[in-house]
Amino acid sequence: MALSSRTAWIANGIAGALILLFVVALWRDPGLAMRAEFAKQRIRLGAESHSVVVGDHRWVYAELPADKPDAPTLVLLHGYTGSKENWYRVATALRGRYRIIMPDLPGWGESERREDTDYGYLAQAPRVAAFLQQPEVSHGKPVALAGHSMGGGIAALLAADYPTLVSHVALVNAAGVRFAPNKFAREVLAGQNPFVLTDDASLERYLSTVFHVREARPWLPWPGTSLYIAQRRSQADFEARVLTRIGRDEERFEPGRRAVKIEQPTLLLWCRHDLVIPPEAMGLYAQxxxxxxxxxxxxxxxxxxxxxxxxxxxxxxxxIARGAPALPPGKHE
Known part of the structure; x- marks a missing residue:
């Protein structure tokens, strides 16, 4: 009986020590739980995690293999405050048809971030071009490219300035053109960051701004919400610097200016209730x-x-499948 009690005491002590170590780890690195959840999502998707050093940054990306070895490669670029995981639902729907590469752009997610480094459109586009030229990424062939929001602006620059690297391009709710300022844009131009997170109220504002469908919001297990806020709060200065580049500096319209050079088959996809980049931006790109x-x-x-x-x-x-320009399936304008 005494031995059993002593064993239980030791086991409880070890468990308590492990819990304490976990709490300390979370306190020192709020993103730890997020990365663990994202890793679980990646494994469930069937994708593998890779890293590669390109130029002065270490990139981390997820790769989902295709069913056929000769399938096209599709590269998906996330938006501002986003990460590669934003594309997992689309990748699930496309699974098997393409070899899918989903990178964390330099400065974001698990990819390297360097102090006093520019992460605006004009700095990121050459970095992405260099990434696409890595043999393990493109297999030496032009890729189909899709970009969301800020990633859409970068994708537009890639298609325009590096046409031999991109076979098809999709701009999804893409930034980069001058539209009549909406509420979000007015706040950005006034020097604010509508995406800044400090507490539960600001998180709700952020989610209600970017999501029209409440049920589509990502779910995080406890204490994921608090840790996500802490992580975003810790990178507020970085987010502010990037937002200045892509939302206030003159280069914010460079993707739209250079889009006239895009010759690849191009998809423009928007949502009717986009409160960040309004649907009129789609027509401006189309022009x-x-x-x-x-x-x-x-x-x-x-x-x-x-x-x-x-x-x-x-x-x-x-x-990706189309040849000459035509009308896509579904509703078009």
Whole structure:
């Protein structure tokens, strides 16, 4: 009996020590729990995690293999405050049809962030071009490219300035053109960051701004919400610097200006209720791109890739499959 009690005491002590170590680890690195949850999602998707050093940054990306070895490669670029995991729902809908590469852009997610480094459009586009030229990424062939929001602006620059690297391009709720300022844009131009997170109230504002469909919001196990707020709070200065580049500096319109050079088959996909980049931006891009087709999705907001992943995936697949410019399936304008 005494031995059993002593064993239980030791076991409880070890368990308590492990819990304490976990709590300390979370306190020192609030992103630890997020990364663990994202790793679980990646494994469930069937994707593998890779890292590669390109230039002065270490990139981390997820790769989902195709069913056939000669399938096209599709590269998916996330948006501002986002990460590669934003594309997992679309990747699920496309699984098997393409070899899918989902990177964390430099400065974001698990990829390297360097102090006093520019992460605006004009700095990121050459970095992505160098990433696409890595043999393990492109297999030496042009890739189909899709970008969401800020990633859409970067994708537009890639298609325009590096045409030999990109076979098809999809701009999804893409930033980079001058539109009549909405509430979000007015706040940005006034020097604010509408995406800044400090507490539960600001998190709710952020989610209600980017998601029109409440049920599509990502779910995090306890204490994921608090840890996510802590992580975002810790990188507030970084987010502010990037937002200045892509939302206030003159380069914020560079993707739209250079879009006139895009010759690849191009998909423009928007949501009717986007409160960040309004649907009129789709038409402004369409005026600049000769081979652009437009798809407007109903009942979704800025996060079409998470709110309407099946429709988004179908439109991207259609754009990759098409030859000469034509009208895509579904509603168009």
């Amino acid at each position: 600049r791109i000769r081979h652009a087709s437009q798809v407007m999705l109903e009942d979704c907001g800025h996060m079409s890739l998470m709110e309407r992943p099946r429709e988004t995936a179908d439109a991207i697949a259609w754009n």
